Amino acid sequence: MAPSETSWDRIAHTRATQKKTHVSFPQLKYPSLRDSGLRDPVQWLSGKALDDGAEGLWRVHDKLYDLTSFVEKHPGGEEWLELTKGTDITEAFESHHLNPIVEKILCKYYVREAKTPRNSPFTFKEDGFYKTLKKEVYQELKKNQKDDSKKTNLITDGLFISLLCSSAFACWSQNYWLIQFWYTVSSICLALLIVACHNFIHRKTNWRMFLFNMSMWSYRDFRVSHVLSHHLYTNTLMDLEISALEPILLFNPRKDKPLYARLGFITEFCFFPFIFIISFAKRFFSIFFREGFLKNHYRWHDLLGFLLPLWMWLVTGSPFTKILVTWLWIVCTGSLLFYLIGVNAAHHHPDAIKDGDQPRDETPDWGAHQVEALLDRKDINGNLFTVVTLFGEHALHHLFPTLDHAVLKNLHPLFIEVCEKYKANYRTSTQFQMVIGQIKETMRTHFKTIDN
Numbered sequence: 283m284a285p286s287e288t289s290w291d292r293i294a295h296t297r298a299t300q301k302k303t304h305v306s307f308p309q310l311k312y313p314s315l316r317d318s319g320l321r322d323p324v325q326w327l328s329g330k331a332l333d334d335g336a337e338g339l340w341r342v343h344d345k346l347y348d349l350t351s352f353v354e355k356h357p358g359g360e361e362w363l364e365l366t367k368g369t370d371i372t373e374a375f376e377s378h379h380l381n382p383i384v385e386k387i388l389c390k391y392y393v394r395e396a397k398t399p400r401n402s403p404f405t406f407k408e409d410g411f412y413k414t415l416k417k418e419v420y421q422e423l424k425k426n427q428k429d430d431s432k433k434t435n436l437i438t439d440g441l442f443i444s445l446l447c448s449s450a451f452a453c454w455s456q457n458y459w460l461i462q463f464w465y466t467v468s469s470i471c472l473a474l475l476i477v478a479c480h481n482f483i484h485r486k487t488n489w490r491m492f493l494f495n496m497s498m499w500s501y502r503d504f505r506v507s508h509v510l511s512h513h514l515y516t517n518t519l520m521d522l523e524i525s526a527l528e529p530i531l532l533f534n535p536r537k538d539k540p541l542y543a544r545l546g547f548i549t550e551f552c553f554f555p556f557i558f559i560i561s562f563a564k565r566f567f568s569i570f571f572r573e574g575f576l577k578n579h580y581r582w583h584d585l586l587g588f589l590l591p592l593w594m595w596l597v598t599g600s601p602f603t604k605i606l607v608t609w610l611w612i613v614c615t616g617s618l619l620f621y622l623i624g625v626n627a628a629h630h631h632p633d634a635i636k637d638g639d640q641p642r643d644e645t646p647d648w649g650a651h652q653v654e655a656l657l658d659r660k661d662i663n664g665n666l667f668t669v670v671t672l673f674g675e676h677a678l679h680h681l682f683p684t685l686d687h688a689v690l691k692n693l694h695p696l697f698i699e700v701c702e703k704y705k706a707n708y709r710t711s712t713q714f715q716m717v718i719g720q721i722k723e724t725m726r727t728h729f730k731t732i733d734n
């Protein structure tokens with residue numbers, strides 16, 4: 283029998299304080315390296331390797347595979363398998379492939395059974411919500427040949443060109459108000475471009491994903507923090523998009539949340555502007571204090587962010603200081619806007635399950651958990667531009683991250699049908715309600731039970 287509200291509150295608080303297990307999933311040990319060091323993607327992957335029982339190989343469910351000879355052949359690109367060596371890739375494997383042929387290919391690389399239970403609460407039962415939906419989506423996509431993805435490409439390319447033009451105008455202009463105008467346009471274009479690029483980062487290697495680095499952040503890091511962590515373990519203790527912001531911003535409910543964290547919806551305005559630059563600095567300085575970082579994690583595309591000031595200088599010939607100041611303003615304002623869009627998009631609302639809340643099931647279906655951990659915004663989902671630039675169609679995007687955002691709306695009727703069949707807890711909201719929800723969520727200290 284489920285514990286009453288008071289007993290859940292007490293149990294959850296004890297688990298949260300002891301930090302030995304997850305609060306919502308006590309069968310899992312507290313993630314190694316979660317609360318120490320840089321809280322960056324490399325550390326997250328190292329901690330996961332310690333906990334996953336993959337024995338230096340790749341784990342899928344309870345089997346270990348040696349994919350060394352497959353890495354270069356992987357149609358989705360080498361990077362995914364290179365990054366995840368030594369970890370459990372079950373969630374990534376299940377959610378990134380619709381075509382059942384991948385399971386046959388995987389069999390060829392089987393080595394042995396894993397010795398420990400999986401370090402994840404999620405299940406993928408053949409007749410469960412996610413696998414059923416996946417099979418139906420695969421059939422639906424085969425029927426529906428209309429390819430709208432060109433529109434997403436156009437939106438992304440348009441934002442990139444607008445960023446180049448407006449940043450140059452911001453340097454060219456002499457009039458104070460014109461400078462302010464073009465700088466604002468440029469910052470908005472940068473923030474929206476970075477969100478739009480995220481559509482491409484989830485997929486096989488492609489040139490548009492590199493545009494993400496115009497922010498000074500790294501798409502490679504984002505592949506870990508967003509694609510492999512946030513998307514696969516949404517709102518759990520393994521979600522790096524939550525732990526990386528701690529202890530300044532604490533989205534998971536905790537009884538002992540300090541006042542500064544409860545006021546996170548205000549303090550976030552002070553540090554969101556610097557996250558793009560800080561992310562660049564973290565990667566750059568890691569070269570000097572992390573063994574092997576230069577060879578294993580630093581790449582030529584880490585320098586792409588400097589193309590924007592170089593472009594501004596080449597086309598306008600403005601003095602160095604003017605270029606530097608204008609560019610830094612654009613990057614910092616872009617960072618603020620990007621993060622404000624992100625934290626108000628789907629997950630940070632009291633109705634979305636977080637670690638600490640009582641789960642309906644301690645071993646939930648992965649897809650059902652995704653639906654439970656977010657709210658879709660109906661006013662954003664109606665238009666492709668807002669979907670692409672404001673993280674719209676969030677539920678379907680989480681469930682099928684490799685599909686272009688333009689395709690998702692066609693899958694909605696089928697998605698709702700399967701949600702109803704499996705009683706998945708799909709909810710919608712509006713952008714305004716999400717902003718209010720984010721404020722409440724930063725202040726939330728109580729643990730929700732399944733009845734409230």
Ligand code: HEM
Pocket residue numbers: 349352356357358359362363366371374375378379380381383384387388391484485486684
């Ligand atoms: C970390 C785990 C993995 C990730 C994140 C990943 C990611 C991806 C991505 C993004 C694509 C491109 C999908 C598309 O454009 O539609 C892809 C395709 C593919 N991957 Fe993986 N992959 C992973 C592991 C594996 C494994 C273990 C295998 C098999 C041994 C595999 C086999 C394939 C195949 C065959 C395709 C082409 C599928 C098709 O075209 O229908 N992947 N993968």
